[in-house]
Amino acid sequence: MDATALWQRYQDWLYYHEGLGFYLDISRMRFDDAFVESLQPKFDKAFTDMAELEKGAIANPDENRMVGHYWLRNHTLAPTPELQDEIVNTLEQIEVFAEKVKTGGIHPPRAQRFTDIISIGIGGSALGPEFVAEALAPDFPPLKIHFIDNSDPAGIDRILTHLRNSLASTLVLVISKSGGTPEPRNGMIEVKKAYAGQNLDFANYAVAITSADSNLDKLAKSEGWMATFPMYDWVGGRTSELSAVGLVPAALQDIDVQKMLEGAKEMDDATRINDIKKNPAALLALSWYYAGNGRGEKDMVVLPYKDSLCLFSRYLQQLVMESLGKEKDLDGKTVYQGIAVYGNKGSTDQHAYVQQLREGVANFFATFIEVLEDRNGVSPEIDPGVTSGDYLSGFLQGTRQALYDNHRDSITVTIPQVNPRTVGALIALYERAVGFYGNLVNINAYHQPGVEAGKKAAATILDLQKQVVEVLQTEKTPLSLQEIAEKANASDQIEPIYKIVRHLAANQRGVVLDGHPGEPGSLKVSLS
Numbered sequence: 037m038d039a040t041a042l043w044q045r046y047q048d049w050l051y052y053h054e055g056l057g058f059y060l061d062i063s064r065m066r067f068d069d070a071f072v073e074s075l076q077p078k079f080d081k082a083f084t085d086m087a088e089l090e091k092g093a094i095a096n097p098d099e100n101r102m103v104g105h106y107w108l109r110n111h112t113l114a115p116t117p118e119l120q121d122e123i124v125n126t127l128e129q130i131e132v133f134a135e136k137v138k139t140g141g142i143h144p145p146r147a148q149r150f151t152d153i154i155s156i157g158i159g160g161s162a163l164g165p166e167f168v169a170e171a172l173a174p175d176f177p178p179l180k181i182h183f184i185d186n187s188d189p190a191g192i193d194r195i196l197t198h199l200r201n202s203l204a205s206t207l208v209l210v211i212s213k214s215g216g217t218p219e220p221r222n223g224m225i226e227v228k229k230a231y232a233g234q235n236l237d238f239a240n241y242a243v244a245i246t247s248a249d250s251n252l253d254k255l256a257k258s259e260g261w262m263a264t265f266p267m268y269d270w271v272g273g274r275t276s277e278l279s280a281v282g283l284v285p286a287a288l289q290d291i292d293v294q295k296m297l298e299g300a301k302e303m304d305d306a307t308r309i310n311d312i313k314k315n316p317a318a319l320l321a322l323s324w325y326y327a328g329n330g331r332g333e334k335d336m337v338v339l340p341y342k343d344s345l346c347l348f349s350r351y352l353q354q355l356v357m358e359s360l361g362k363e364k365d366l367d368g369k370t371v372y373q374g375i376a377v378y379g380n381k382g383s384t385d386q387h388a389y390v391q392q393l394r395e396g397v398a399n400f401f402a403t404f405i406e407v408l409e410d411r412n413g414v415s416p417e418i419d420p421g422v423t424s425g426d427y428l429s430g431f432l433q434g435t436r437q438a439l440y441d442n443h444r445d446s447i448t449v450t451i452p453q454v455n456p457r458t459v460g461a462l463i464a465l466y467e468r469a470v471g472f473y474g475n476l477v478n479i480n481a482y483h484q485p486g487v488e489a490g491k492k493a494a495a496t497i498l499d500l501q502k503q504v505v506e507v508l509q510t511e512k513t514p515l516s517l518q519e520i521a522e523k524a525n526a527s528d529q530i531e532p533i534y535k536i537v538r539h540l541a542a543n544q545r546g547v548v549l550d551g552h553p554g555e556p557g558s559l560k561v562s563l564s
């Protein structure tokens with residue numbers, strides 16, 4: 037296509053949202069009108085199903101749940117007065133609590149103010165708050181946030197070491213919808229021990245965000261934690277950023293949560309329009325479908341050209357891949373659906389993997405996220421008449437062009453500024469696009485059965501570890517791996533047993549390995 041035709045295509049397909057100053061450009065996706073027409077029936081169904089979902093239909097049939105994250109930013113849409121009240125009341129509670137903490141009305145026993153937050157959670161209970169903190173927290177927030185989002189002891193130590201002199205003024209958020217996920221539980225227990233180590237009563241510092249009656253909820257209530265905020269069963273973890281999960285940490289950092297909700301609501305309104313061309317989420321879903329033939333054949337590379345948005349790709353990784361990565365479709369047919377997502381930020385990635393994008397295997401489509409405002413204030417000139425922001429903008433245009441010239445498609449999302457409204461809008465846009473795409477390919481985008489398999493396997497390993505230790509305690513003489521396996525009634529588990537004892541031996545857990553490390557079969561295992 038020549039430059040004139042491309043310019044025309046750009047104008048024909050450009051979506052612009054006036055209220056948000058938001059643009060979506062899908063002109064560099066090479067679909068034609070016939071393709072759009074062919075998807076129209078699928079979109080008709082997607083629009084109808086989405087409307088039903090918003091009215092409270094059981095859109096997550098496997099878990100028998102409603103899917104209501106859209107109600108969080110417009111409570112009047114929630115299907116019952118009780119739900120509507122709950123949404124309004126929780127938001128009010130969050131704002132009142134955050135204000136009191138920030139102004140010292142609620143303060144720790146031995147300090148005038150809370151200065152820091154440790155936020156403990158994983159997956160949807162971490163990625164949104166991490167993304168939003170990076171994107172929107174002021175340079176000098178009233179409370180500085182630190183995240184424990186794993187069961188990595190060294191990672192936990194790092195945070196606790198940084199905070200060892202300010203633990204007495206650090207508020208702990210424990211975020212877990214189910215209240216039973218092992219990683220946040222481990223983090224919470226370790227952090228609790230650190231407080232006890234400084235003679236601080238953890239309950240005076242801890243806040244739970246979880247579902248009613250979960251183990252975490254019960255613990256928080258029985259120990260009299262500072263506060264608890266609810267997670268609802270109709271909000272999935274990966275769409276929970278605009279529930280208490282994201283709003284509590286955001287409000288504590290002085291991020292305008294009302295504006296985030298406002299931006300999301302405006303985007304929700306825009307993505308409720310039943311016309312593909314006038315609906316930015318439909319345009320995204322259409323582009324994804326086109327790129328990967330509705331089978332996820334191409335990866336989504338997300339390139340925000342703004343440092344503060346660098347966690348957007350990680351956030352989207354869960355939203356897209358946990359939602360769309362499914363073995364079975366809604367009819368029980370094996371489909372192996374999904375779209376792989378990765379990315380970091382431009383132009384940094386130009387000096388990392390863009391080489392492959394431009395010239396290597398063409399198994400992706402790019403999404404550029406462009407921010408019109410370079411910085412708050414005037415930029416100095418780097419060269420006569422040129423700023424670093426001009427460079428960044430040029431790099432984006434250049435990479436987009438270079439990819440297109442080599443038959444690599446791209447989408448460009450443009451926002452005027454990184455602010456609470458535009459971030460709320462981006463979150464809402466992708467939530468809806470994922471919902472539409474799930475519908476187009478006929479999968480349940482709201483469950484995650486695959487994650488359970490890994491969790492069960494991990495639990496089995498921990499049970500096996502207990503058995504192995506019992507065998508070693510009973511036997512008292514060095515044993516081969518084979519002997520341990522037989523005595524533990526786990527003859528088919530020699531390799532996991534080897535990994536268990538090697539890990540214990542590496543961590544001063546009283547296990548000794550004799551023999552050549554490179555020949556695991558020769559090892560004798562005993563307790564020291």
Ligand SMILES: O=P(O)(O)OC[C@H]1O[C@](O)(CO)[C@@H](O)[C@@H]1O
Nearest residue numbers: 159160161212213214217273487
């Ligand atoms: O908030 P929870 O219940 O601790 O779950 C954390 C994450 O674990 C998952 O259930 C599975 O990884 C995610 O969907 C969720 O965001």
